[in-house]
Amino acid sequence: MAVTDLPILGMLRTRMQWHQARQKVIAENVANADLPGFKPRDLVAPRFDRATGAVSGQGGVGMAATEAGHIVPAGAEAPVGETRRAKGFEVRPSGNGVNLEEEMMKAGDNQADYQLAASLYQKSLDALKIAVGKR
Known part of the structure; x- marks a missing residue:
């Protein structure tokens, strides 16, 4: 097993790659700000359910709200009156949003x-070098 195959480093790499792809999508949105009928896009963030890097939907540890003030776990029903609407975007007469x-x-x-994420990746590699005695 290579040092770079550690789960924490894999998760950080995935996160950095996601941010790179998201930056490209945001730049495309800005570049097409004057294009009639263009709808802005965004990427869904990767979710890691376990410390080993399992992506959501592949199992994992469940969460439970143990107190009324806690955030409702994903997939559970929110208490009545506490749901929030996502802020909508404005659409110009040309159809551009x-x-x-x-x-x-x-x-x-x-x-x-x-x-x-890049800083955490570098600090993790530094900590591994110290542990191995290369620094």
């Missing part, structure tokens, strides 16, 4: 999250 301010906010958040 790209909001440049929202896209720029997404791009900034995406960049910060990518830098965090």
Whole structure:
């Protein structure tokens, strides 16, 4: 087993690749901001259900709300009156739904999250080097 095959490093690599792909989609949204009828797109974030890197839908550990103030687990019914609607996007008369301010906010958040994942990846490799005695 190679050092780079560790589950935590695999999850961080997957996360960084997702951020790269998302940055491309956001850039396409901005580039097509004036194209009539264009609908903005976004990528669904990968979810890891277990510490070993299992992607959602392949099993994992269940969650339960043990107190009324806790967040409702995925797949469970939310208490009545606590559901929230996703904020809709505005559509111009040309049919274009790209909001440049929202896209720029997404791009900034995406960049910060990518830098965090890259930093964690580098720190994990550094910790492994220290443990092996190469540093």
